[in-house]
Amino acid sequence: MAEDWLSDVQKYDPDADPDVVAGIVRYCGIALRKRDSALVSFSSDDEVARVRNNFLKKKLGLEQPDDELNVAINAVGERMNGDNSKNRVTVYYLLSQAFDRHDAFRKAPRAKAAPKGDDVVAAAPAAEPSAPEAPATQVEDAPSEAPSISDTSSSPAFAADAPRTVPPEPVAPTSFGRKVSNGVPPPPPNPIRSTLAETSSVPLVEEEKSGGFRWWPWLILVVVAIAAFLWWQNR
Numbered sequence: 555m556a557e558d559w560l561s562d563v564q565k566y567d568p569d570a571d572p573d574v575v576a577g578i579v580r581y582c583g584i585a586l587r588k589r590d591s592a593l594v595s596f597s598s599d600d601e602v603a604r605v606r607n608n609f610l611k612k613k614l615g616l617e618q619p620d621d622e623l624n625v626a627i628n629a630v631g632e633r634m635n636g637d638n639s640k641n642r643v644t645v646y647y648l649l650s651q652a653f654d655r656h657d658a659f660r661k662a663p664r665a666k667a668a669p670k671g672d673d674v675v676a677a678a679p680a681a682e683p684s685a686p687e688a689p690a691t692q693v694e695d696a697p698s699e700a701p702s703i704s705d706t707s708s709s710p711a712f713a714a715d716a717p718r719t720v721p722p723e724p725v726a727p728t729s730f731g732r733k734v735s736n737g738v739p740p741p742p743p744n745p746i747r748s749t750l751a752e753t754s755s756v757p758l759v760e761e762e763k764s765g766g767f768r769w770w771p772w773l774i775l776v777v778v779a780i781a782a783f784l785w786w787q788n789r
Contacts, residue, residue, distance in 0.1 A: 574656045
């Protein structure tokens with residue numbers, strides 16, 4: 555059933571809190587859809603017991619004796635005696651007002667959202683400046699530099715006792731077992747030349763000087779070819 559619950563409550567409390575009225579409407583829920591359950595009958599003992607046990611004790615958490623709670627319920631009923639339709643929302647509002655329990659129907663404030671990364675950085679307190687470091691003190695008794703070997707050799711006691719070392723003679727660099735002249739290795743030996751020198755009875759140097767006489771087989775071959783060609787032309 556459609557009902558203006560706030561207007562009905564304002565007949566008894568012109569300054570009624572709309573948030574509290576809305577909270578009571580949410581609490582009653584589907585009971586307000588039917589007229590019989592949306593109204594309170596103060597003449598019914600079962601209805602009074604239902605209001606006392608379910609609303610005052612369970613919802614509002616009151617621990618007073620039943621007689622004291624019944625007195626508060628009857629006082630609200632007498633206050634609404636001239637109204638034929640005693641709406642349940644109005645009855646519950648007046649009862650919670652009598653026991654100062656309106657906060658039970660107000661919505662709790664929403665928790666603030668966690669700040670984002672940029673907000674956290676902005677809200678973070680600035681780091682305190684660190685104390686300046688104390689300057690390092692130098693020990694006057696300690697030597698500034700460690701003595702080197704050349705410094706110790708300058709002392710007469712060290713020069714007399716230390717044996718003199720003679721630098722080794724430079725060795726000519728070699729390349730694959732061959733001595734190097736002025737840093738440039740000689741050309742590798744020719745294996746073919748070495749083999750011919752070993753197998754030939756005539757020294758290889760003399761053969762090169764005399765020309766080797768290796769051109770005459772080619773000369774004979776050329777003469778034979780020319781003779782064969784002329785014979786073929788005159789046949």
